Amino acid sequence: MRFEWDDQADDLYRDLRRLGEETLSKDVAERDRAGEFGHEDWRLCAEHGVLGLLIPPEYGGAGRDPAAYARAMEGLGRGCGDNGLMMAIGAHVLAAEVPVWKFGDEEQRRRYLPGLASGRLIGANAMTEPDSGSDALSLSTTAERDGDSYRLTGRKLYVTNAPVADLFVVYATVGRNLGFTGVTAFLVERDDIGVSVKEQADKMGLRTARWGEVELDGCRVPASRRLGAERQGGTVFARTMAWERSLLLAPWLGVLEREFDEALRHCRRRRQFGKHIGHFQSVANRIVDMRIRWEASRMMLYRAASELDGPRATIFPEAAKLYVSEAAVEMLTSLAQLYGALGYSSEGRVERHLRDAFGMTISSGTSDMQRVVIAGKLGITWPDTARSGDER
Numbered sequence: 374m375r376f377e378w379d380d381q382a383d384d385l386y387r388d389l390r391r392l393g394e395e396t397l398s399k400d401v402a403e404r405d406r407a408g409e410f411g412h413e414d415w416r417l418c419a420e421h422g423v424l425g426l427l428i429p430p431e432y433g434g435a436g437r438d439p440a441a442y443a444r445a446m447e448g449l450g451r452g453c454g455d456n457g458l459m460m461a462i463g464a465h466v467l468a469a470e471v472p473v474w475k476f477g478d479e480e481q482r483r484r485y486l487p488g489l490a491s492g493r494l495i496g497a498n499a500m501t502e503p504d505s506g507s508d509a510l511s512l513s514t515t516a517e518r519d520g521d522s523y524r525l526t527g528r529k530l531y532v533t534n535a536p537v538a539d540l541f542v543v544y545a546t547v548g549r550n551l552g553f554t555g556v557t558a559f560l561v562e563r564d565d566i567g568v569s570v571k572e573q574a575d576k577m578g579l580r581t582a583r584w585g586e587v588e589l590d591g592c593r594v595p596a597s598r599r600l601g602a603e604r605q606g607g608t609v610f611a612r613t614m615a616w617e618r619s620l621l622l623a624p625w626l627g628v629l630e631r632e633f634d635e636a637l638r639h640c641r642r643r644r645q646f647g648k649h650i651g652h653f654q655s656v657a658n659r660i661v662d663m664r665i666r667w668e669a670s671r672m673m674l675y676r677a678a679s680e681l682d683g684p685r686a687t688i689f690p691e692a693a694k695l696y697v698s699e700a701a702v703e704m705l706t707s708l709a710q711l712y713g714a715l716g717y718s719s720e721g722r723v724e725r726h727l728r729d730a731f732g733m734t735i736s737s738g739t740s741d742m743q744r745v746v747i748a749g750k751l752g753i754t755w756p757d758t759a760r761s762g763d764e765r
Contacts, residue, residue, distance in 0.1 A: 465489070472558065525594055569590070578729040
């Protein structure tokens with residue numbers, strides 16, 4: 374796969390890299406310890422158009438295609454040290470903006486997309502429940518039709534951006550006996566009666582991306598805020614996850630490239646036993662493996678991005694999410710070994726990056742879940758209908 378960009382895409386990459394390097398995440402270590410969301414950094418990203426990159430111009434965005442978005446976010450990741458901020462941006466753009474853009478009617482798009490694209494509104498996606506993570510068949514949040522409204526009742530957990538969000542894409546079922554086919558998506562505003570939000574416990578990593586619990590107690594939502602048709606929520610969620618899994622880790626391409634370049638400089642500076650440590654085969658092998666993982670991650674993610682608007686579903690959204698997140702953990706684990714005590718210490722960056730990278734193997738579906746989805750797409754988990762003598 375060739376990586377060639379027009380001048381506009383390259384300029385955006387450089388602009389966002391510079392924004393990250395010169396302006397963002399100056400106090401990220403302190404905010405990480407305190408678990409504080411970077412409101413000022415969010416505002417600066419919004420002013421530079423980051424939050425509206427994918428949204429069409431008629432709704433206040435830049436109308437970039439998925440690959441151009443990935444390139445821009447790679448630049449932001451190369452310069453920005455706040456992985457939680459980039460996680461919050463990804464959840465906002467990919468899991469809140471995209472479903473409104475792709476499945477909203479014209480009134481919904483004009484009502485919400487300009488505010489989301491400008492950062493005036495913060496979006497969140499609410500699917501996970503106490504008894505159903507990736508298993509939408511077990512969804513217990515209900516949506517009961519009541520005239521020209523629905524009454525939503527249920528509880529959502531681990532909702533990224535919940536403590537700061539203004540708009541939630543909420544998935545509920547119109548009939549528990551319907552399984553996945555009963556799932557319906559709704560646009561729920563924070564100020565709706567019956568909505569309560571509270572922060573959840575601190576996390577291992579990605580601490581500057583706050584998460585929380587959303588409780589719906591008979592929350593009345595107008596039918597005009599149903600997203601897509603009734604019982605179309607499964608399709609909305611699946612399409613949203615394809616976008617999120619394909620593009621959520623784009624900033625990490627920049628993060629890993631930056632850390633790899635710094636590791637090279639470290640190997641050329643650091644001396645042990647009378648020679649630079651890069652002369653030791655064990656160190657050189659780590660560096661080579663890191664470079665290969667980064668190159669493969671880049672190809673996998675851009676392949677996924679290039680096929681998002683294709684005519685059929687492929688394995689690449691899940692494959693990119695799975696491979697890049699696990700490659701990030703492997704690379705950062707190697708870096709911790711390379712730096713020794715400094716890599717383990719909170720005084721350096723690697724310890725925080727490793728905690729954050731591990732979180733990316735869980736967000737948007739665990740690595741195990743990505744493998745399950747890929748297996749399904751490959752057709753190896755379909756019901757076994759082979760008759761005796763048909764086995765091959």
